[in-house]
Amino acid sequence: MYMAPGNITQVTEFILIGVSDCPELQIPLFFIFLAIYILTVMGNLGIIVLTIVDSQLQTPMYFFLRHLAIINLGNSTIIAPKMLVNFLVSEKIISYYECATQLGGFLVFIIAEVLMLGLMAYDRYVAICKPLLYLVVVSRHICLLLVSLTYLYSFATATVVSSCVFSMSYCSSNIINHFYCDNVxxxxxxxxxxxxxxxxxxxxxxxxxxxxxxxxxxxxxxxxVSILRIHSSEGRKKAFSTCTSHMTAVSVFYGTLLFMYLQPQTNHSLDTDKMASVFYTLMIPMLNPMIYSL
Structure with missing residues (x-):
């Protein structure tokens, strides 16, 4: 910190409390979250590599899945390394600009994930309800355009939101009751x-x-509606099976985000937010490769 004009102490760094401030839990938590991060990296890298090299996976569905894996990998990598380091050090300090960068990066990936799940649902809709038009409606050119717009919009929104947060004055207290720099x-x-x-x-x-x-x-x-119109039970099962993994991922992700961001202010608890944040910043990126692999 430094003394700004008017004897107001201006914050130049923050202290992250972490998942828990209990000293005896730091090492066990380090190994738990290290294992989660390693599984996240391996699972998402596996999907990225597989959907690039396997000629049978060069379809729009796997193109969107590859970018979901990139987003999941990016989101967890923005959070996990700093979090893991802080389990091992006594002073859990993050600089003002590092905190701003972390918040901006987190917002880019979390917004991109929200939009990507919507794109993947649209892809499944076209595949099942408009199969004859599938390769026209979801052509490679359109896929590239949709994904590019997703990243562009995410970056623009993250820039606006993080700029608003860091345009505020932070004075005296610099202790963040969280394991990364988040808005609330x-x-x-x-x-x-x-x-x-x-x-x-x-x-x-x-x-x-x-x-x-x-x-x-x-x-x-x-x-x-389209699946129910299919007369063959085998056909219904096949059509439904192409959607179950995405439906599972969507339900888990949206459920957590709705709980996190849209709860009434009177019921808001930063400790509850931390537990929800662990789920969607670290657990969901680890679980998604498993869900889609199954």
Missing amino acids: PLLALSCSDTYIPETIIFISAATNMFFSMTTVIVSYFNIV
């Missing part, structure tokens, strides 16, 4: 009026989830 615990430390950034965060999260979930719900409603 950061704004809880601000000595400025946080109404504008909180509003922007809420509108952004609600809008992204609304459009993505609407795409998923409408897609799967039409998929279910």
